[in-house]
Amino acid sequence: MITINNISKSYNSKVAVDQLNLQINPELFVFLGPNGAGKTTTIKLLTGLLRPDAGHIQLNGHDIQIEPLAAKRQFGYAPETPALYEKLTPFEFVRLILAIYQIPTAIGVTRMEQLFDIFELNDHQNSLIEELSNGMKKKISLIAALVHQPKILILDEPTVSLDPKAVRHLKEIMRGMVLRGSSVFMSTHILEVAETMADRIGIIDHGKLAALGTIEELRASFHVDATLEEIFLRLTGEASSQKIDEFLQ
Amino acid sequence: MILPLLKITLYKSFALFRTGRKIKPIKSILPLLAMSILPVFIILRAREMFEAWLLVPQLGASFMLSFLSSALLGLFVVLILSGFPHAFYYLYLAPDLSLLAALPLAPRTIFLQKFIEMSLMGCGAFIAVGLPLMISMIWVLGGIIRAYFLLLLLFPLYVIIAGAISALLSMALAAFLNVRRIRRFFVYLTGLIIILVWAGLQFLRLSRLNPLSDDFDADMVSRFSSFFANMKFSAFPSDWLLQSIYSTAIREPERMIIPFLCLAITAAVLTRLVVLIRARSRDFSNPEIGRVFPAHPHRHSKGKLFASLFQKEMTLIFRDARVLQSYWIITAMILVWPFIQQRQAMSSIESGIDLLPFLGSLLLISLFAGNMARQTVPNEREAFQYLLSAPISIRRVLMAKLLAQSALFAGMSTVNVWLTAYRFHLFIADALVLWLCMVFCVVIGLVVGQTIGVLFGNYHWQDPRQMLTPGWNYLSPLVSILFCGLGLAIFAALWQVNQIVAFLIFFAYVGGVFQFGIMVSAKKLTKLEWI
Ligand SMILES: Nc1ncnc2c1ncn2[C@@H]1O[C@H](COP(=O)(O)OP(=O)(O)OP(=O)(O)O)[C@@H](O)[C@H]1O
Ligand SMILES: [Mg+2]
Numbered sequence A: 001m002i003t004i005n006n007i008s009k010s011y012n013s014k015v016a017v018d019q020l021n022l023q024i025n026p027e028l029f030v031f032l033g034p035n036g037a038g039k040t041t042t043i044k045l046l047t048g049l050l051r052p053d054a055g056h057i058q059l060n061g062h063d064i065q066i067e068p069l070a071a072k073r074q075f076g077y078a079p080e081t082p083a084l085y086e087k088l089t090p091f092e093f094v095r096l097i098l099a100i101y102q103i104p105t106a107i108g109v110t111r112m113e114q115l116f117d118i119f120e121l122n123d124h125q126n127s128l129i130e131e132l133s134n135g136m137k138k139k140i141s142l143i144a145a146l147v148h149q150p151k152i153l154i155l156d157e158p159t160v161s162l163d164p165k166a167v168r169h170l171k172e173i174m175r176g177m178v179l180r181g182s183s184v185f186m187s188t189h190i191l192e193v194a195e196t197m198a199d200r201i202g203i204i205d206h207g208k209l210a211a212l213g214t215i216e217e218l219r220a221s222f223h224v225d226a227t228l229e230e231i232f233l234r235l236t237g238e239a240s241s242q243k244i245d246e247f248l249q
Numbered sequence B: 001m002i003l004p005l006l007k008i009t010l011y012k013s014f015a016l017f018r019t020g021r022k023i024k025p026i027k028s029i030l031p032l033l034a035m036s037i038l039p040v041f042i043i044l045r046a047r048e049m050f051e052a053w054l055l056v057p058q059l060g061a062s063f064m065l066s067f068l069s070s071a072l073l074g075l076f077v078v079l080i081l082s083g084f085p086h087a088f089y090y091l092y093l094a095p096d097l098s099l100l101a102a103l104p105l106a107p108r109t110i111f112l113q114k115f116i117e118m119s120l121m122g123c124g125a126f127i128a129v130g131l132p133l134m135i136s137m138i139w140v141l142g143g144i145i146r147a148y149f150l151l152l153l154l155f156p157l158y159v160i161i162a163g164a165i166s167a168l169l170s171m172a173l174a175a176f177l178n179v180r181r182i183r184r185f186f187v188y189l190t191g192l193i194i195i196l197v198w199a200g201l202q203f204l205r206l207s208r209l210n211p212l213s214d215d216f217d218a219d220m221v222s223r224f225s226s227f228f229a230n231m232k233f234s235a236f237p238s239d240w241l242l243q244s245i246y247s248t249a250i251r252e253p254e255r256m257i258i259p260f261l262c263l264a265i266t267a268a269v270l271t272r273l274v275v276l277i278r279a280r281s282r283d284f285s286n287p288e289i290g291r292v293f294p295a296h297p298h299r300h301s302k303g304k305l306f307a308s309l310f311q312k313e314m315t316l317i318f319r320d321a322r323v324l325q326s327y328w329i330i331t332a333m334i335l336v337w338p339f340i341q342q343r344q345a346m347s348s349i350e351s352g353i354d355l356l357p358f359l360g361s362l363l364l365i366s367l368f369a370g371n372m373a374r375q376t377v378p379n380e381r382e383a384f385q386y387l388l389s390a391p392i393s394i395r396r397v398l399m400a401k402l403l404a405q406s407a408l409f410a411g412m413s414t415v416n417v418w419l420t421a422y423r424f425h426l427f428i429a430d431a432l433v434l435w436l437c438m439v440f441c442v443v444i445g446l447v448v449g450q451t452i453g454v455l456f457g458n459y460h461w462q463d464p465r466q467m468l469t470p471g472w473n474y475l476s477p478l479v480s481i482l483f484c485g486l487g488l489a490i491f492a493a494l495w496q497v498n499q500i501v502a503f504l505i506f507f508a509y510v511g512g513v514f515q516f517g518i519m520v521s522a523k524k525l526t527k528l529e530w531i
Helices: A038-044 A070-071 A090-098 A104-116 A136-147 A165-178 A192-196 A215-221 A228-236 A241-246 B002-015 B025-035 B038-056 B059-091 B097-101 B107-121 B124-140 B147-176 B179-204 B219-228 B237-249 B251-281 B305-318 B323-339 B356-376 B377-386 B394-424 B428-455 B470-497 B499-527
Strands: A002-011 A012-023 A030-031 A054-059 A075-078 A152-156 A182-186 A202-206 A208-213
Touching: A002 A038, A012 A038, A012 A054, A012 A202, A012 A208, A030 A038, A030 A165, A038 A054, A038 A152, A038 A182, A075 A136, A075 A208, A075 B394, A090 A104, A090 A136, A090 B305, A104 A136, A136 A152, A136 A165, A136 A202, A165 A182, A165 A192, A165 B394, A192 A228, A192 B124, A202 A228, A208 A215, A208 A228, A215 A228, B002 B107, B025 B038, B025 B470, B038 B059, B038 B124, B059 B107, B059 B124, B059 B147, B059 B219, B059 B323, B097 B107, B107 B147, B107 B251, B124 B147, B124 B237, B147 B179, B147 B251, B179 B323, B305 B323, B305 B394, B323 B356, B323 B394, B356 B377, B356 B394, B356 B428, B356 B470, B377 B394, B394 B428, B394 B499, B428 B470, B428 B499
Parallel strands: A030 A182, A030 A202, A075 A152, A152 A182
Antiparallel strands: A002 A012, A002 A054, A202 A208
16 A cells, blocks of 8 residues: 655756655556656655655555655565666576565575566576666566565556567566555556556646546546547647648648 | 767767766866876976986987887887777777667768777876876977977877777777677786786886986996897887977977878878778677576575675676776785885884884775775666665665675785785784784775765766766775774874784774764665655
8 A cells, every 4th residue: 555645856946746645555556647747756756766855655554754664675666767787697686686575585486487487588597687688677677576576566667668478467467466455556658558457547747646546537527438548638738730740841 | 970979079088077967166177186196296207307317428318218219119008908998899889889870870980980989088098107208308308389289289199009009909809709708808908917017117116217316226227228229119109209299399390200290191091991991890789699697596595685785796796897807906916015015014023013014005905995895886876776775774785895895805915914924924923913904904995985985976877987076086095094094003002002902992993984984874875866
């Protein structure tokens, strides 16, 4: 469970997140918004990588500012760009993660091998991370977030650069974890993922929450058969085909 | 087409001085001042020595010229050898190559820019040592302004010739070997060369050539003279540079024409050759051929956190070619040191321990330790966000880093003390005292270095080399030495009173520095925002 209470964050004088309130129960919550809306900033605030200018965040009842270690034990996190230890192998890196989360070796290694297997990294687990492709690095960063089976999963654009099969596996894993009582907080630009997967959707624009609810609730608040794309564009500014025409002239 | 590209090169070279944030002009001057200490020192010392030579009839200008010829020739060789890693990097591995390749640019343009970039980045050794020597020469010959200008114009040609030779040889190697692997090899080779040059200069002791110095050795000078007499320097680019400048400096400009033409034509032809050959094979990217590191699934069965952190630090040290190269150089210096030390060291050993003769090695090792420790947190790069968002106290991460490095430096100290004891016939007890002091100094150096690295970092995680402002890069060894010196002074003072107490107090001092350093760094890092 994640409780976000009135948080704000500015970079220098630019407001990135503006008095945001959110409560995420054991569910799959999808965070949408245009580029620069404040999704990554919110996620960094959740994980303690940034400190809010105002407001509180609780993860399963632990305030990230007051009890950082207890709060951090609750979640697994995969950042937007997977910047890993280039000089370690995937095996060594995930072992380090297991040790940090104090997962007994036997259980941890089994889970790690299962995940390497699911994401088809078996042949690469002993090469240096710097030699792997972008998508493989992204998979490793996801594996690091999943391997300790956290109660809260925080993923920043997890589907970027994954192949369709890996996206499918990731969806199934997230679904399964929610069924077992975990909360998943993910940001994405793929509306299809949001439409088919999300229990609830939040749309953020200019640091403020523009809409919140299940897909049905969002549809109801516009008109009944609007697609998520139409809702998104309505909330965050229409696409201007006139400008495109001008450009193509 | 080449101009916009060269502009990028220029920006990149100045990026070394930019810290990203708006800084006061005084702060950007400070690092430049710090960096000019060595060249200014060389200019002053060389001028004094050259003037003395000019006054001795049997030496005169020809001795100075021969000395400069051989110095420049030596530098030329160093430039070529140290140019290899640069050549492999800039011509084959630079990350922006694939970007440039996708732009509508002729490969020749791209590689011309890369070659110029490579030559510029490789000329540090010349600017630090060669340029000051030439400046002193012009100075003692009357200091004609024109000659200084000519020097500024011509030295890039000389640097480019050296760069072109290493580029051509590198391309020959790259034709049938994996670029990344040979680059790694040459990185170590360069390290070795630096050590050899340093050790060579220590043994040579150039002050023996200086008639003004107490060390002056007329015998050595005459041996040098006869050596110079047998050398034919005029075939080398280093001598073309020297002759052009020398002729201008003694107001005989007509004599500079031939060496100048040689220099210019050679540089142009070689540059053309490098660009043509490199552009002919148009493969821009050079993937690493997979290396495999076997997994050890049951190394520690309980998943002990600290052991894992320690193991990670060790792995990162041993797999990072740049860090490992520094360790090789430091190890070699520490091990050569006992043999360079002067004999006076053993005079007062009988009357209990006298640390003074070994002060040099103690401060040296603490300085090196500080230099290495300064980089460890920046070297985490962006992966550090995993540790920051994980349930782990940063204290432990920092302690694991210190412990891993202490282990390496303690190993070096042990061999150093062993060699010192062997060379100066120390008693075992004295050697033990020396060893303990050395380990204490290592710990102080490491903690001080790491703390400075954390407290005064710019937090540009993408590029660890830019994490510290250049000013602090130069100041931090001084701070290491200061803390170490203070500890040693306390220890030496108490040693007269009571040896046990002296050790206990020294130990407490080290512990205090350790605790304090870890505390403030952990505090800073825990509060850090990952912007
Ligand atoms: N390091 C930074 N310094 C200054 N401003 C920043 C920084 N990082 C983000 N911002 C600003 O904060 C705002 C929100 O950025 P954020 O990265 O949270 O957007 P996002 O919703 O994740 O966008 P995207 O979909 O592109 O990932 C943007 O206006 C951005 O310009
Ligand atoms: Mg983002």
